[in-house]
Amino acid sequence: MILDIYSFSTLTTYIDKSLHAIMAPWLAVAAELVLIGLLFLAFYALLGLFLVYLERKVCAVMQNRIGPNRVGKWGIFQTVADFIKLVTKELIPIKNADNFLFNLAPFIVIIASFMAMAALPFAKGLQAIDFNIGIFYIIAVSSLGIVGVLIAGWSSNSKYSLIGAMRSGAQIVSYELSVGLSLLAVVVFSGSMQLSTIVESQANGWWIFKGHIPALIAFVIYLIASTAEINRGPFDLAEAESELTAGFHTEYSGIKFAFFFLAEYINMFIVAAIAATLFFGGWMPLHIGHWEAFNRVMDFIPSIIWFFGKTFFIIYLIMWFKWTFPRLRIDQLLKLEWKYLLPLSLLNIVLISFVVLMGWYF
Amino acid sequence: MNSPIDMSEEIIKNIIVKEDDDYIVNMGPQHPSTHGVLRLEVCLNGETVKYMVPHIGYIHRAIEKMSESDTYKQIIHLTDRMDYLSAHMNNEAICLAVENALEIEVPERVKYIRVALDELSRVASHHLWWSAFGMDLGALTTFFYGMRDREKILAIFEESFGSRLLHSFVTPGGLMHDVHPNFQKHIMEFVRYFRKKLPEYKQLLTDNVIFHNRTKGIGYMSRETAIAFGVTGPSGRGSGFSCDVRKTAPYGLYNEINFKEILHDEGDSFTRYLVRMEEMEESLNILEQVADNIPEGDFTAKMKPIVKLPEGEYYQRVETARGELGVYIVSDGKKFPYRVKFRSPNFSNLFVLNTLAMEHLIADLVTISGSLDLVIPDIDR
Amino acid sequence: MNSIIEYFTDIYKGVRSLWAGMRVTGKYFVSPGEIVTEQYPENRATLKMEERFKGEVIMPHDENNQHRCTGCGICEVNCPNGSIEIITKRTPNEEGKMVRVIDKHIYHLAMCTFCELCIKTCPSNALAWGQDFEHAVFDRSKLNKVLNKPGSSLKKKEVKS
Ligand code: SF4
Numbered sequence: 001m002i003l004d005i006y007s008f009s010t011l012t013t014y015i016d017k018s019l020h021a022i023m024a025p026w027l028a029v030a031a032e033l034v035l036i037g038l039l040f041l042a043f044y045a046l047l048g049l050f051l052v053y054l055e056r057k058v059c060a061v062m063q064n065r066i067g068p069n070r071v072g073k074w075g076i077f078q079t080v081a082d083f084i085k086l087v088t089k090e091l092i093p094i095k096n097a098d099n100f101l102f103n104l105a106p107f108i109v110i111i112a113s114f115m116a117m118a119a120l121p122f123a124k125g126l127q128a129i130d131f132n133i134g135i136f137y138i139i140a141v142s143s144l145g146i147v148g149v150l151i152a153g154w155s156s157n158s159k160y161s162l163i164g165a166m167r168s169g170a171q172i173v174s175y176e177l178s179v180g181l182s183l184l185a186v187v188v189f190s191g192s193m194q195l196s197t198i199v200e201s202q203a204n205g206w207w208i209f210k211g212h213i214p215a216l217i218a219f220v221i222y223l224i225a226s227t228a229e230i231n232r233g234p235f236d237l238a239e240a241e242s243e244l245t246a247g248f249h250t251e252y253s254g255i256k257f258a259f260f261f262l263a264e265y266i267n268m269f270i271v272a273a274i275a276a277t278l279f280f281g282g283w284m285p286l287h288i289g290h291w292e293a294f295n296r297v298m299d300f301i302p303s304i305i306w307f308f309g310k311t312f313f314i315i316y317l318i319m320w321f322k323w324t325f326p327r328l329r330i331d332q333l334l335k336l337e338w339k340y341l342l343p344l345s346l347l348n349i350v351l352i353s354f355v356v357l358m359g360w361y362f
Numbered sequence: 363m364n365s366p367i368d369m370s371e372e373i374i375k376n377i378i379v380k381e382d383d384d385y386i387v388n389m390g391p392q393h394p395s396t397h398g399v400l401r402l403e404v405c406l407n408g409e410t411v412k413y414m415v416p417h418i419g420y421i422h423r424a425i426e427k428m429s430e431s432d433t434y435k436q437i438i439h440l441t442d443r444m445d446y447l448s449a450h451m452n453n454e455a456i457c458l459a460v461e462n463a464l465e466i467e468v469p470e471r472v473k474y475i476r477v478a479l480d481e482l483s484r485v486a487s488h489h490l491w492w493s494a495f496g497m498d499l500g501a502l503t504t505f506f507y508g509m510r511d512r513e514k515i516l517a518i519f520e521e522s523f524g525s526r527l528l529h530s531f532v533t534p535g536g537l538m539h540d541v542h543p544n545f546q547k548h549i550m551e552f553v554r555y556f557r558k559k560l561p562e563y564k565q566l567l568t569d570n571v572i573f574h575n576r577t578k579g580i581g582y583m584s585r586e587t588a589i590a591f592g593v594t595g596p597s598g599r600g601s602g603f604s605c606d607v608r609k610t611a612p613y614g615l616y617n618e619i620n621f622k623e624i625l626h627d628e629g630d631s632f633t634r635y636l637v638r639m640e641e642m643e644e645s646l647n648i649l650e651q652v653a654d655n656i657p658e659g660d661f662t663a664k665m666k667p668i669v670k671l672p673e674g675e676y677y678q679r680v681e682t683a684r685g686e687l688g689v690y691i692v693s694d695g696k697k698f699p700y701r702v703k704f705r706s707p708n709f710s711n712l713f714v715l716n717t718l719a720m721e722h723l724i725a726d727l728v729t730i731s732g733s734l735d736l737v738i739p740d741i742d743r
Numbered sequence: 744m745n746s747i748i749e750y751f752t753d754i755y756k757g758v759r760s761l762w763a764g765m766r767v768t769g770k771y772f773v774s775p776g777e778i779v780t781e782q783y784p785e786n787r788a789t790l791k792m793e794e795r796f797k798g799e800v801i802m803p804h805d806e807n808n809q810h811r812c813t814g815c816g817i818c819e820v821n822c823p824n825g826s827i828e829i830i831t832k833r834t835p836n837e838e839g840k841m842v843r844v845i846d847k848h849i850y851h852l853a854m855c856t857f858c859e860l861c862i863k864t865c866p867s868n869a870l871a872w873g874q875d876f877e878h879a880v881f882d883r884s885k886l887n888k889v890l891n892k893p894g895s896s897l898k899k900k901e902v903k904s
């Protein structure tokens with residue numbers, strides 16, 4: 001099937017061409033790198049602010065509240081105001097803290113999430129870098145952030161932080177497995193690790209529909225495990241505020257705290273974007289088999305809207321969890337992984353291989 | 363009757379052996395889950411609580427001492443500030459003590475209204491506990507649902523007494539003034555409203571599998587421990603310790619009302635939770651019985667402007683939302699009491715915490731202290 | 744075998760109970776419940792406190808700037824925390840006799856615990872609750888109020904017929 005969805009690659013090639021026309025090749029490449037970097041930086045900041053705002057509004061509605069409503073209409077600039085407040089706040093020096101590591105930690109966390117974002121296909125042809133091992137890269141890079149968390153907990157010389165960091169270490173070590181295995185499900189289905197190929201492979205239906213039961217199981221496991229991986233409720237043990245006040249970032253203030261805060265929300269976005277890409281077709285519009293007319297209509301909706309629509313739907317799911325459930329305890333968290341999720345996802349992999357071998361998917 | 367209990371065993375279990383290299387974490391005085399200025403010195407072994415020492419006194423206001431220079435009518439506004447969530451019951455304790463000492467019979471209407479207020483305060487207090495308990499466990503939404511429903515009760519209070527939390531509304535001999543004409547109507551409206559909302563509470567927490575895992579089998583308190591430490595109220599009743607003063611030593615109208623004492627004997631945090639949930643329903647039943655039948659009449663008995671108790675000692679117990687509040691008054695016949703002593707429920711309930719939390723995880727410590735429903739100003743007084 | 748069945752029923756029951764909880768929050772997400780939050784500064788014009796609301800102690804004055812306080816000092820004695828100070832002065836009345844009248848009825852709002860004893864015990868019903876609750880000020884001394892207005896005088900008791 002040939003798609004006539006607008007591809008951003010026309011735009012990017014045009015920019016590339018015109019840059020090459022006016023500059024030396026190495027300069028053009030450098031300029032492109034800077035351009036992309038700046039774009040991502042801006043996108044990152046805006047997305048972070050928007051997600052914080054969204055989370056507040058969503059939980060407010062669920063809790064019969066109004067939510068932010070002071071700064072701007074519907075409080076839309078509330079997070080901007082908060083950000084300014086955080087930036088201008090004092091950075092409190094911690095006695096006996098390991099200062100170098102203490103200052104380094106927020107950057108590690110934020111860089112990890114930055115790197116993961118580079119491989120996401122935001123729309124047709126809009127992807128910073130299309131690795132042939134895209135999924136593998138994202139899994140590897142996104143778990144780098146935990147190093148930052150561990151360093152933060154260790155270096156801030158606070159018992160709460162240390163406990164929080166240790167918890168988060170235990171958490172990520174176990175949940176990485178399930179995340180990887182459930183992503184493997186889609187890799188088996190599509191036969192590729194390259195994100196663009198995976199998206200293309202869903203042109204006649206998303207994997208969550210085409211792969212029916214095993215894909216659904218994989219999706220649910222992925223959702224649970226990745227929620228745990230990004231330390232969000234009900235798995236927010238690393239910063240369980242009723243036990244550890246704020247967990248690993250107890251001692252951070254001002255902009256350094258803002259980094260952690262931002263990274264947490266961006267990680268949520270990344271996780272949701274991966275889920276959307278792998279299970280819900282990424283930027284691919286909703287296509288059903290051979291209903292050409294229907295597919296045509298769907299194609300009119302720009303691919304970037306499809307991508308963000310799906311991502312925000314999954315973000316909403318993650319928020320819905322968080323604002324409903326009590327927090328798990330650390331031993332229950334590990335039990336959930338090792339006793340339920342891991343065996344189930346292993347079984348699921350076997351099931352999927354079988355289904356794929358027999359060709360029992362659409 | 364109950365067999366005599368060997369308390370020594372319970373107390374030996376509680377003896378704390380401190381060592382030099384203990385890993386101490388201070389929870390509080392400012393900590394989100396101590397719900398006030400309580401400091402818990404927690405010794406951890408990994409994440410396991412080795413022992414825990416509560417430090418109190420951060421909000422000591424010498425209420426007992428201040429009472430010695432106040433008249434009996436003036437003491438009432440101080441009792442408000444002990445367990446602020448059961449303000450009405452605290453007021454009533456002093457008033458009943460004075461009334462019994464002077465042998466005053468309060469009008470029927472007063473008795474009915476007092477019971478209605480007791481139960482409304484109890485439900486409001488349990489609302490707050492439910493909200494905060496959910497929040498302790500990380501379910502933040504419960505907080506807002508609980509508060510939303512509590513607001514209805516506070517609106518009733520505000521309408522009748524002009525204040526929402528600390529309403530020194532009871533005086534020796536009766537009430538400050540009559541309740542608002544809409545009082546009964548609004549109570550019935552609340553009962554209907556809350557009955558509709560209760561299933562929500564059940565779906566959100568009571569039935570939740572994560573909640574079960576977090577609370578079942580956590581912080582087991584045997585009946586013996588409860589008695590040895592004097593743990594009363596819903597926490598004690600969760601361990602099968604029948605300690606409802608409304609039943610064991612009825613005051614006011616309670617011997618005429620038809621209600622049952624909620625007793626469970628599993629003794630873990632979940633049971634204490636269940637007791638409170640069922641108590642809310644029971645309170646609604648009592649409210650239904652009372653609110654429709656409030657008789658007409660005076661809102662206060664005839665009292666002398668200056669209350670003087672005859673020489674002697676007086677003791678009165680009431681059931682607050684957290685357990686048994688005892689008021690002990692020694693009078694030397696003057697208009698000020700010679701000595702006032704409050705036996706506050708939270709004080710006893712706090713000190714069982716170490717026994718319950720030992721060998722549990724730090725997350726369970728939060729669960730357990732939440733399930734005991736502590737109000738810190740009542741501990742320090 | 745039993746344990747396997749148990750394993751899967753555990754999962755099923757768990758998921759069902761979680762779904763029940765999510766239904767509650769989900770329901771409120773699509774059909775927001777009643778919002779009890781007061782939109783305070785915006786609704787200032789329409790905000791009306793209950794008529795019994797204990798905002799502060801006031802001394803009602805009638806249109807002739809007359810109040811009912813005789814300066815007897817009973818409220819001062821009854822206040823448990825010394826929030827009231829009565830200052831009296833002696834002035835001649837119409838018959839030229841020197842009588843004691845109220846000079847200043849000082850009320851320390853910052854110390855008041857709203858116990859209502861002053862209002863209840865005042866023999867001439869001179870005090871009442873005011874509904875004003877916006878008491879935030881920059882200086883504590885601004886909370887010390889003089890309740891009788893300047894130039895006010897004692898209202899004559901109506902002669903009982
Ligand atoms: S307000 Fe009432 S009690 Fe106080 S001095 Fe005046 S008349 Fe006496």
Ligand code: SF4
Nearest residue numbers: 822855856858859861
């Ligand atoms: S309300 Fe109570 S505390 Fe306030 S001034 Fe009157 S008597 Fe004093």
